[in-house]
Amino acid sequence: MTLRVYNTLTGSKEDFKSIEEGKVKIYSCGPTVYDYFHIGNARAFVVPDIIKRYLEYKGYQVTHVLNFTDVDDKMIKRANEEGVSIQQLADRFITAFFEDAKALNLKKADFYPRATEHISEMIDMIENLIKQGYAYESKGDVYFRIKSFKEYGKLSKQKVEDLEVGARVEVSGKKENPLDFTLWKISEEDPMWNSPWGVGRPGWHLECSVMSRKYLGDQFDIHTGGVDLVFPHHENELAQSEACCGQQTVNYWIHNGYINIDGEKMSKSLGNFFTTREILSKYPAKVVRLFLIAKHYRSPINFSDQELENTATGLARLENVVEKIRYLLQQEPVTGELDGAELKKLAEKKKEKFIAAMDDDFNTALAIGALYELAKEVNRFVNSDQFKLTQSVKEALSEIDQLFKRLGEDVLGIKLTNEASKGQQLVDSLVELLLDVREEAREKQEYQLADQIRDRLGELGVEVKDTPQGSQWKLK
Numbered sequence: 001m002t003l004r005v006y007n008t009l010t011g012s013k014e015d016f017k018s019i020e021e022g023k024v025k026i027y028s029c030g031p032t033v034y035d036y037f038h039i040g041n042a043r044a045f046v047v048p049d050i051i052k053r054y055l056e057y058k059g060y061q062v063t064h065v066l067n068f069t070d071v072d073d074k075m076i077k078r079a080n081e082e083g084v085s086i087q088q089l090a091d092r093f094i095t096a097f098f099e100d101a102k103a104l105n106l107k108k109a110d111f112y113p114r115a116t117e118h119i120s121e122m123i124d125m126i127e128n129l130i131k132q133g134y135a136y137e138s139k140g141d142v143y144f145r146i147k148s149f150k151e152y153g154k155l156s157k158q159k160v161e162d163l164e165v166g167a168r169v170e171v172s173g174k175k176e177n178p179l180d181f182t183l184w185k186i187s188e189e190d191p192m193w194n195s196p197w198g199v200g201r202p203g204w205h206l207e208c209s210v211m212s213r214k215y216l217g218d219q220f221d222i223h224t225g226g227v228d229l230v231f232p233h234h235e236n237e238l239a240q241s242e243a244c245c246g247q248q249t250v251n252y253w254i255h256n257g258y259i260n261i262d263g264e265k266m267s268k269s270l271g272n273f274f275t276t277r278e279i280l281s282k283y284p285a286k287v288v289r290l291f292l293i294a295k296h297y298r299s300p301i302n303f304s305d306q307e308l309e310n311t312a313t314g315l316a317r318l319e320n321v322v323e324k325i326r327y328l329l330q331q332e333p334v335t336g337e338l339d340g341a342e343l344k345k346l347a348e349k350k351k352e353k354f355i356a357a358m359d360d361d362f363n364t365a366l367a368i369g370a371l372y373e374l375a376k377e378v379n380r381f382v383n384s385d386q387f388k389l390t391q392s393v394k395e396a397l398s399e400i401d402q403l404f405k406r407l408g409e410d411v412l413g414i415k416l417t418n419e420a421s422k423g424q425q426l427v428d429s430l431v432e433l434l435l436d437v438r439e440e441a442r443e444k445q446e447y448q449l450a451d452q453i454r455d456r457l458g459e460l461g462v463e464v465k466d467t468p469q470g471s472q473w474k475l476k
Contacts, residue, residue: 001359003058005222006298008253009155009231017030018221026052027212027250028109029229032069033093034078036275037286039303040226040259042104046292047256047362048224049413054358057411065215066109067208068094070116071191071201078260086191090114100149100276103285105413108242111215119193122202125244128194133242138174140186140198147214149239155253156231170231181205181236205236209244218245221316226254227255227298228265257300268474274303286414287312293364293412318408321375322416324382325401328389336388340396343381347400350374354407364412371408373446374400431462435471438464 003016018024028048031037037045045066052062069075070090079089094114126142129135134148146152151162163179182203184195192199212220225234234253241249258265261273264369279288291311295301357366378400381387408416438453454464457473464473 001356003359004361005252005254006361007251008255009250011157014252016252018060019219022053022059022061024062024222025216026062026064026222026224027216027220028064028066028223029091029208029225029233030066030068030112031097032072032074033090033097034072034075035093036096036277036437037100038273039279039292040265040273042100042276042288042301043256043259043297043301044224044226045101045106046104046289046413047254047297048222050251050293050364050411051224051254051362052220053411053413054362057406063111063216064107064109065111065113066211067211068097068112068114069204070094070114072204076189076191082332083348087116088373090116096277100280103280104276104289105415107413112213113209113211115202116191118207118210118214119202121214122206123184123193123195125206125210125213125240128244129240132243134240135183136176137197138176141174141182142184142197142202143175143180144183144236144240144243145176146239147177149243151242152239153235155238156235158231158235161306164251181232183240190235201209205233206240207238208233209241213241213245213249219249221248221250222252222254223250224254224256227257230255256297259303261299261303281307282435283308283312287315290315290368290412290414294368296361296363296365298361299365299475318375318404318414319416321378322401322404322408325378325397325404328382328397329394329401331389333389333391333394336389336390338386338390338393340390340393342405342432343378343393343396345398346377347374347396347403350377351403351407358411367407368412371404374403431457431473435464435473439471 004013005016017063026048029044031041048064048066052064055062068090074091075086079086082089104458122439129144130137133145135144146160149441151165160179164177167394177450183206184197184200184202185196188199212223223234230253234255238250238253272469276288276367287308292301294311294314297458301307324338349468350373353370353373354367357370360366378397387393404416408414434453435455438450441447441450441453462473464471
């Protein structure tokens with residue numbers, strides 16, 4: 001099945017075809033680093049991570065750029081309140097971003113550009129737009145002339161005439177049109193930079209156009225972000241980029257849905273948000289990650305403790321099955337006629353279902369469902385009265401274990417090892433090691449040492465029983 005992607009630009013699903021065969025370039029709008037990112041932002045970072053992981057699974061070489069907006073009115077306000085520099089504030093929250101991103105198991109991007117590192121390129125783009133008639137200077141500010149870009153509104157499906165009706169004309173009268181947006185803002189407050197139009201700083205929309213162009217070129221494959229960025233941010237970004245480059249710059253615009261609380265979009269402006277850091281202090285990071293991908297990325301998610309508890313329960317089911325498989329793989333096979341061929345066929349069908357779901361616009365909801373179905377069937381198989389761990393069955397379980405690793409851990413980024421079980425596995429291994437030492441002692445007729453090991457294990461709550469098939473143990 002061909003990978004199909006919903007493109008906001010066309011409003012439909014399209015067959016995915018990369019610009020350069022075997023390679024994909026992705027740009028993701030990153031955080032404005034004046035605070036910890038909230039759980040709604042986290043979804044906008046996890047979605048491109050899933051896209052990147054799946055494209056790599058399909059054999060693509062992916063180049064991923066995620067930017068940091070480190071100059072902004074909110075940042076200036078926060079820095080002034082705390083009595084620190086903009087750079088100190090940015091450094092602190094960029095460090096925090098990487099800590100939270102690591103917890104969520106986000107693969108590292110290839111580039112993490114900061115807006116303040118690209119001021120000269122921003123000035124160059126503005127000069128280019130002025131030269132072509134797409135922008136104009138007015139009393140130290142520079143604006144993009146939207147009437148000059150005939151396709152303005154094509155991403156958000158809005159008409160300029162309708163937008164103008166609701167726009168309020170600025171009292172200053174600096175703009176030719178109330179919808180013209182800022183490329184350069186005059187300012188005498190730090191941080192500020194010299195420019196041909198006076199001292200100031202760049203507009204927010206300009207930053208992404210410049211950074212995506214620098215690291216990915218005039219045209220790239222995928223641009224991601226939350227649906228709240230479609231207008232005006234991405235609409236303006238598209239306009240200035242295409243005006244500057246004279247061509248379509250992004251082939252596929254991919255936007256994830258909101259996270260809602262009580263039916264309202266989660267946002268800092270509404271004050272109804274939780275930072276990812278707060279959520280990670282209450283729930284395991286992999287539960288949070290699974291919660292963020294449990295529904296299709298374009299569907300809204302309702303955030304609640306109950307939803308996270310349900311996610312934790314579902315994850316535990318997967319972990320328990322994987323733990324059971326890995327325990328069985330450590331055991332010696334027995335003789336018998338039980339064939340693992342049907343189990344292999346079942347696993348292959350679930351793999352095909354997983355891939356079909358991901359090929360259909362990265363439908364993680366159905367993909368996760370396929371893994372749950374596989375886990376249920378494995379449980380049914382190994383818990384049946386006829387179950388025997390024959391060599392054929394063990395080979396089938398080994399293939400399924402690899403399938404869970406490849407699809408669950410590599411593609412979805414969900415580690416399926418129960419952290420609590422790691423300790424138990426270590427205990428089991430240490431007991432087995434001691435029993436091996438005891439068996440060697442018995443073979444050497446060192447019975448006093450053998451009895452000592454048995455007795456000490458007994459004191460620790462481990463009952464050892466010698467049988468014709470060897471030593472067996474269980475917890476008392």
